Amino acid sequence: MHCSFGDEKFSGSLHLMDCMHNSSDKKTLKRLLNLSVFNSSKANLDPMDLKSNHAAPVLTDPAPISKSRLGIHSSLLPYTPPGAAFPSALYLTIPRKKPTPSILDDVRSSSWLDAMKSSSPPRKKINKEFNVEVASDDSIVLYRSWMLKYPSALTSFEQITKYAKGKRIALFLDYDGTLSPIVDDPDRAVMSANMRSAVRNVAKYFPTAIISGRSRDKVYEFVGLTELYYAGSHGMDIMGPVRHSMTNDDHPNCIRSTDKQGKEVNLFQPASEFLPMIEEILRSLVESTKDIEGAKVENNKFCVSVHYRNVDEKNWATVAQRVHDIIKDYSRLRLTHGRKVLEVRPKIDWNKGKAVEFLLESLGLNDCDDVLPIYVGDDRTDEDAFKVLREGNRGYGILVSSIPKESDAFYSLRNPSELRGVKIVCSLGQPHDKRRQVEGALRFRCSPGFFLELRKEMVDEFVGDEISQVLGEMEEVDWGLKKNL
């Protein structure tokens, strides 16, 4: 699905249409959004999922969750608010993660290799006639059921808006799988120009930070926006704003530095003492995997990634063994699993959740009731950030996933391209930008009540011509609103 809206191109929204109750709803929405169908990907299934079946959390195929196991059609199920438990009839056996095991537990148990294997379920089916990806009915039902617990951030526009009202949003974004789609070659995971422009626009209104597993320099190279804050190495390398009230006692390892533009910044590297060890292990991993076709070792400064996405599955055990043989002597390092990647990192109490807290503090936004942090991410390391926001009841996470996954996020997006819609959602925290609010409300089909409230605010702010335009658009959409005015 591909549609244009103002200056934005928007893809992957077919599910919005799927949620429409009847064909006239669909037609209306289609007209409204000026849709031009070029792809009928309904579920756009990504093969990655979380599962913790043994000692270590592992990645697994969503396939075991079937419609027959649900025993009920999603359209018959009641609405469940975000964060509430699945209705019991719907419990999909998506186990919660167990605590991170020690490096050796992880490696020695068979789950280590299982994790690698189960992260590679069958490829998506391609309908050759139309060259589109298709999902099975079961997957669609499962995904819709899952969305009862993690509603789309796009269709929850009205709810998010109400929650964001009068608050200052702080936006945190993961990079791979969130701002850029997952691709085979990590060096080619570039961000689209549209996405860059959406992020640039959001950053005009709200403090925005990227928190990535990549090295900070690499992610900056991909994103290229000077107006953002960057945290690399899963939050172990943060370049943030200078906050004079933050003392070195609060955060040893935090030093004053300058960024590429010469601006004064705070540089926080809680794992700096690990640098020589990481460099050593990097060299060893490169050397020991160089004969494995498709294996790739990536230097993420305070972490090292060993990619096996392009390795023949029959050689995954070799990758696992080689990595194990090297890290077994490093008790201060641990190994985690990502999306077809093994990540070696320092064993310190620091993660993306802590990075969010650190950045909020640097921005002077922690402990403020009028701040709404939003974190968008797709992978296991992002769960630490979702958890911090959920547990502190501070804000919410948005999980980018095209398959059902257990998560501490509140909302979901099906794929990175849907994130561009969040720009509109976020603009709702910008009270004077009524035009944007109306755009969002039209686009996400908000209730007549919501429009009435918006109209009242616009009248209060004397923006008469905006009102006429909105009323014109409402009339065209014919949501029965006019008769209420």
Ligand SMILES: O=P(O)(O)OC[C@H]1O[C@H](O[C@H]2O[C@H](CO)[C@@H](O)[C@H](O)[C@H]2O)[C@H](O)[C@@H](O)[C@@H]1O
């Ligand atoms: O925290 P993130 O920004 O999401 O980084 C996590 C890892 O992302 C990258 O790997 C993943 O994306 C690659 C490009 O699409 C893909 O080829 C790979 O299979 C994925 O695992 C990055 O290359 C890793 O170093 C990051 O740790």
